[in-house]
Amino acid sequence: MTKSELIEAIAARSDLTKARAELVVNCVFDAMLEALQRGEGIEIRGFGSFTVRPYKPYDGRNPRTGQAVTVPAKRLPFFKVGKELKELVNESRVRAAEFERLAGEAGDHPVVDDGSDDDE
Amino acid sequence: MTKADIVNAVYADAGGGYSKKESADLVDDIFETMKEALARGEKIKISGFGNFVLRDKRERQGRNPQTGAPIVIHQRRVLSFKASQILKQALNEELYFDLSGEEGTPA
Numbered sequence: 094m095t096k097s098e099l100i101e102a103i104a105a106r107s108d109l110t111k112a113r114a115e116l117v118v119n120c121v122f123d124a125m126l127e128a129l130q131r132g133e134g135i136e137i138r139g140f141g142s143f144t145v146r147p148y149k150p151y152d153g154r155n156p157r158t159g160q161a162v163t164v165p166a167k168r169l170p171f172f173k174v175g176k177e178l179k180e181l182v183n184e185s186r187v188r189a190a191e192f193e194r195l196a197g198e199a200g201d202h203p204v205v206d207d208g209s210d211d212d213e
Numbered sequence: 214m215t216k217a218d219i220v221n222a223v224y225a226d227a228g229g230g231y232s233k234k235e236s237a238d239l240v241d242d243i244f245e246t247m248k249e250a251l252a253r254g255e256k257i258k259i260s261g262f263g264n265f266v267l268r269d270k271r272e273r274q275g276r277n278p279q280t281g282a283p284i285v286i287h288q289r290r291v292l293s294f295k296a297s298q299i300l301k302q303a304l305n306e307e308l309y310f311d312l313s314g315e316e317g318t319p320a
Contacts, residue, residue, distance in 0.1 A: 094250040094257045102246045107239055109229075117227045117239050122262045124222035128214040130303050135214045140244050143294075145304060168304040170263075172294030178248055179292065185254040186269060186290035 096122075129170050141175040216240060251292060263296040 094102075096118065104114035125143070128135050135143040150166045174182070223229075224236040231239065247257055247265070257265040268291055275286040 094247070094255050096259045096261075099243070099246060099250075099257070099259070103239070103242055106242050106246065113229050116229065117223055117231075118243060120223050120227040121219055121240060121243055122259060124219050124226075125214070126262060126300060126303055128218070129300070130306075133214050137216055137219075137244055140248065141292075141294075170294075170296045170300055170304060172263075172265075174292045178251065181248060181252040182267060182292045183290050185252050185267070186288075189254055 132168070137175070139175055139177045141178060142173050144171050144173070145169070146171060216244075254290075259297075261297055261299045263294055263300055265292060265294055267292055 100111060100115045100118050103109065103118060104111045107114065109117070125135055129143060129145050132145050132147075134145065145168050147168050148166060151164050153162055153164045154160065155162055220233065220237045220240050223239055224231060224233055227236070227239075229235075250257055251265060251267065254267060256267055259265075270286075270289050270291055272288040273286050275284055276282065277284055
């Protein structure tokens with residue numbers, strides 16, 4: 094789901110024009126970005142929370158060349174998934190596995206692409 | 214910031230003349246829609262903010278950090294957030310962040 098798909102979903106769900114839904118969706122993410130910019134955390138019950146962690150400058154190395162570099166102080170955003178969403182997400186895997194099993198029993202060989210990144 | 218603050222932002226800034234109740238319903242709709250997509254196993258890409266991605270983890274051996282006892286960590290699907298460059302840059306603009314590192318704590 095992209096932001097424009099989210100906007101379309103909100104327009105349909107809330108009976109708004111796409112233009113109005115876009116203003117609302119942008120307003121929400123702008124407000125969240127601005128809170129993080131102020132160094133404020135965000136807590137959305139049932140969804141998760143965002144925090145900003147400050148890092149001191151440190152001397153690091155370019156891993157490719159081994160050359161010493163100074164990494165400046167920075168702030169990074171982090172997301173911690175809420176309990177309810179964590180469970181929902183894991184259940185989506187269980188449902189996908191069940192779907193595959195049932196389809197397999199029916200003698201099909203479906204291609205299931207859940208679109209997720211499996212690189213870790 | 215809580216959901217109530219986001220509702221206030223929609224009420225004040227979304228330009229729709231929404232009531233408090235309508236603003237609250239809209240904010241709920243947004244997070245519900247996102248949750249439903251993730252529950253279907255779909256990732257979410259919000260340009261200018263970040264991506265919510267799902268990753269399938271294999272079963273592996275772990276340890277109870279308190280007791281050191283070995284345990285099996287089951288196969289599972291997890292959600293992680295990858296902040297966009299725009300968000301990362303926004304957090305490090307000098308206007309908002311003293312780059313001297315005075316407030317910094319080590320990783």
